[in-house]
Amino acid sequence: xxxxxxxxxxxxxxxxxxxxxxxxxxxxxxxxxxxxxxxxxxxxxxxxxxxxxxxxxxxxxxxxxxxxxxxxxxxxxxxxxxxxxxxxxxxxxxxxxxxxxxxxxxxxxxxxxxxxxxxxxxxxxxxxxxxxxxxxxxxxxxxxxxxxxxxxxxxxxxxxxxxxxxxxxxxxxxxxxxxxxxxxxxxxxxxxxxxxxxxxxxxxxxxx
Ligand code: HEM
Numbered sequence: 001x002x003x004x005x006x007x008x009x010x011x012x013x014x015x016x017x018x019x020x021x022x023x024x025x026x027x028x029x030x031x032x033x034x035x036x037x038x039x040x041x042x043x044x045x046x047x048x049x050x051x052x053x054x055x056x057x058x059x060x061x062x063x064x065x066x067x068x069x070x071x072x073x074x075x076x077x078x079x080x081x082x083x084x085x086x087x088x089x090x091x092x093x094x095x096x097x098x099x100x101x102x103x104x105x106x107x108x109x110x111x112x113x114x115x116x117x118x119x120x121x122x123x124x125x126x127x128x129x130x131x132x133x134x135x136x137x138x139x140x141x142x143x144x145x146x147x148x149x150x151x152x153x154x155x156x157x158x159x160x161x162x163x164x165x166x167x168x169x170x171x172x173x174x175x176x177x178x179x180x181x182x183x184x185x186x187x188x189x190x191x192x193x194x195x196x197x198x199x200x201x202x203x204x205x206x207x208x
C-alpha cells in the first residue's frame with residue numbers, strides 16, 4: 001500500500017523557509033518603499049527603509065547559507081536535480097493540469113513519492129529561484145552596499161551602478177512574482193491547506 005504521509009520537510013527546511021518568507025516580505029515592503037518613495041509622503045522614511053533593507057538583506061543571506069548547507073548535508077538538494085530532457089513536455093503537462101485538469105477533478109500527471117518530492121513545475125521554479133535568482137540578488141545587493149569596492153564606474157559604456165541596481169530590482173520582481181504564484185499553487189493539494197500544514201509539521205499528505 002502506498003504511504004499516506006511522507007516526512008519531506010526536515011526541521012532545517014521549515015526553519016529556513018519561515019525566516020526566508022518573513023525576510024522576503026520585509027525586503028519587498030522596504031524595497032517598494034524606496035523605489036516609489038515620495039520625500040513628502042514616504043511609506044517608510046527613506047533612510048529608515050534603506051537601513052532595514054540592508055540589515056534584513058544580510059539576514060536573508062545568512063539564512064540562505066542554512067538552506068544551501070542543509071540541502072548538501074541532508075540530501076534534500078537531490079530533489080532540485082532533474083534531467084533537461086523532457087523538461088518542456090513535463091512543464092506543459094503540469095501547467096495544463098494546474099489550469100484545466102485540477103478543475104475537472106483529473107488525476108495529477110506526476111504522483112508524489114519518496115523519489116519525487118516536487119512536480120516538474122515546482123522543481124523548475126524552486127531551482128531557478130533558489131539556485132540562480134537568490135544568489136544574483138544577494139551578490140548585487142552586497143555590491144551596492146559597498147559600491148566603491150565592488151562596482152566600477154562604467155560597464156559597456158553605461159553606469160555600472162545603474163546596471164547592478166537594474167539587475168537587483170528585476171530579481172526582486174521575479175522573486176515577488178514567484179512568491180504570489182507559489183502561494184496560489186500551494187493551495188492545490190489534498191486539501192487547500194494541506195501544503196501549508198506540511199511546511200509546519202513536516203509531513204506531506206499524499207493524494208492522487
Ligand atoms: C508567505 C510566504 C510563503 C508561503 C505561505 C509559502 C508556502 C510554502 C509551502 C506551503 C510549501 C510546501 C509545499 C511545497 O513544497 O511546495 C513551501 C515550500 C517551499 N517554498 Fe515557500 N512559501 C512562502 C514564501 C516563499 C519564498 C519567498 C520562497 C523563496 C524565495 C519560497 C520557496 C520555497 C521552496 C524552495 C520550497 C520547497 C522547500 C523544500 O522542501 O526543499 N517560499 N512554501
